[in-house]
Amino acid sequence: MDLKASLSSPVVADPLPTLALPSAVMTFTTPTSFPSPGLYLNTSKKKPLPAKLEEVRTNGWFDLMMASSPTRKRQIKDIVNDVQADDLDLQYHNWMVDYPSALTSFETITDFAGSKKLALFLDYDGTLSPIVDKPENALMSDEMRDAVKHVASLFPTAIISGRSRDKVFDFVKLNELYYAGSHGMDIMGTVGKTTESNGVECIRSTDSQGKEVNLFQPASEFLPMISEVYKKLGESIMDIDGARMEDNKFCVSVHYRNVAEDDYWKVFQRVNAVLEDYPYLKLTHGRKVFEVRPVIDWNKGKAVEFLLESLGLNESEDVLPIYVGDDKTDEDAFKVLKASNRGFGILVSSIPKESDAFYSLRDPAEVMEFLKKLAAWKEQST
Numbered sequence: 264m265d266l267k268a269s270l271s272s273p274v275v276a277d278p279l280p281t282l283a284l285p286s287a288v289m290t291f292t293t294p295t296s297f298p299s300p301g302l303y304l305n306t307s308k309k310k311p312l313p314a315k316l317e318e319v320r321t322n323g324w325f326d327l328m329m330a331s332s333p334t335r336k337r338q339i340k341d342i343v344n345d346v347q348a349d350d351l352d353l354q355y356h357n358w359m360v361d362y363p364s365a366l367t368s369f370e371t372i373t374d375f376a377g378s379k380k381l382a383l384f385l386d387y388d389g390t391l392s393p394i395v396d397k398p399e400n401a402l403m404s405d406e407m408r409d410a411v412k413h414v415a416s417l418f419p420t421a422i423i424s425g426r427s428r429d430k431v432f433d434f435v436k437l438n439e440l441y442y443a444g445s446h447g448m449d450i451m452g453t454v455g456k457t458t459e460s461n462g463v464e465c466i467r468s469t470d471s472q473g474k475e476v477n478l479f480q481p482a483s484e485f486l487p488m489i490s491e492v493y494k495k496l497g498e499s500i501m502d503i504d505g506a507r508m509e510d511n512k513f514c515v516s517v518h519y520r521n522v523a524e525d526d527y528w529k530v531f532q533r534v535n536a537v538l539e540d541y542p543y544l545k546l547t548h549g550r551k552v553f554e555v556r557p558v559i560d561w562n563k564g565k566a567v568e569f570l571l572e573s574l575g576l577n578e579s580e581d582v583l584p585i586y587v588g589d590d591k592t593d594e595d596a597f598k599v600l601k602a603s604n605r606g607f608g609i610l611v612s613s614i615p616k617e618s619d620a621f622y623s624l625r626d627p628a629e630v631m632e633f634l635k636k637l638a639a640w641k642e643q644s645t
């Protein structure tokens with residue numbers, strides 16, 4: 264496919280083409296009724312709590328919480344001398360041998376892309392906006408918005424966020440993009456001829472401009488359960504200073520970035536205790552946040568596959584999907600691209616981390632630079 268053909272394709276000309284459901288989109292089955300939680304509780308509740316805690320400690324929850332602690336980072340900054348700081352820098356540079364910067368490798372990337380059509384998938388928090396103490400203040404800069412708008416005019420571009428779709432749209436405010444909220448469990452596309460697949464139906468709705476759209480929401484049956492658990496979690500952490508809840512529609516976040524480090528474990532215990540009554544919900548961990556979501560085989564990686572197929576880009580050899588994200592949940596998307604060996608992930612991180620991404624960028628400022636370079640390259644080469 265040549266670049267001119269790419270530019271004149273329906274996908275680029277109309278950033279929101281028909282959302283066609285993939286033929287075999289689901290491998291999970293959503294339960295139509297939820298058995299008594301007692302069936303699941305008997306075993307776990309009889310376990311002595313210390314053993315339970317020991318089990319989850321072994322599973323690494325505590326390490327994860329401490330590793331993403333801002334306080335810990337501040338303490339490290341306070342105590343390290345210049346030599347240690349140099350060591351940390353050296354570690355980062357050593358790590359970049361395995362995860363090269365997408366900026367310094369830009370030519371390699373564009374050489375590889377050649378005339379392929381790029382499809383961009385972007386996480387929001389920590390990727391397009393800085394991680395901030397109050398999640399509601401995670402605003403993207405106007406300059407970043409312009410950069411995203413520019414790339415979206417050149418490549419099909421989607422935002423895939425853990426936040427609710429409405430919330431992430433309120434932050435981004437661009438109609439040129441596709442939006443997948445709640446870790447991909449809430450995808451919006453234009454109305455197409457296909458409205459159902461494997462028992463999961465699209466819901467007809469309207470977007471912010473009053474245009475008819477299809478919503479794909481594979482976890483819709485979980486909504487009553489999610490809103491119930493949101494209430495219970497809120498009550499359970501009410502007395503912990505700094506702990507905050509966030510309703511992300513198909514998932515619930517419990518933020519602990521403003522909690523004293525001594526109370527971290529208490530947050531985990533409370534969340535874990537509430538979830539013992541909900542065998543169909545699972546707990547995952549992000550940057551200073553716990554996320555509670557339905558136990559279905561659906562994640563950001565599946566959302567990428569779904570969007571690629573919806574856009575008619577799934578089977579083509581001429582497509583290069585790139586996913587940029589900073590969090591554990593983005594790894595599902597990195598894995599999908601790595602496994603299919605056609606695109607790649609870019610991990611946004613200022614510290615060395617194991618990842619299934621291929622390249623790295625240090626922070627949202629570098630993400631913006633990368634997006635600007637992509638746009639300039641595309642415009643120059645056509």
Ligand SMILES: [Mg+2]
Nearest residue numbers: 386388389590
């Ligand atoms: Mg993120």
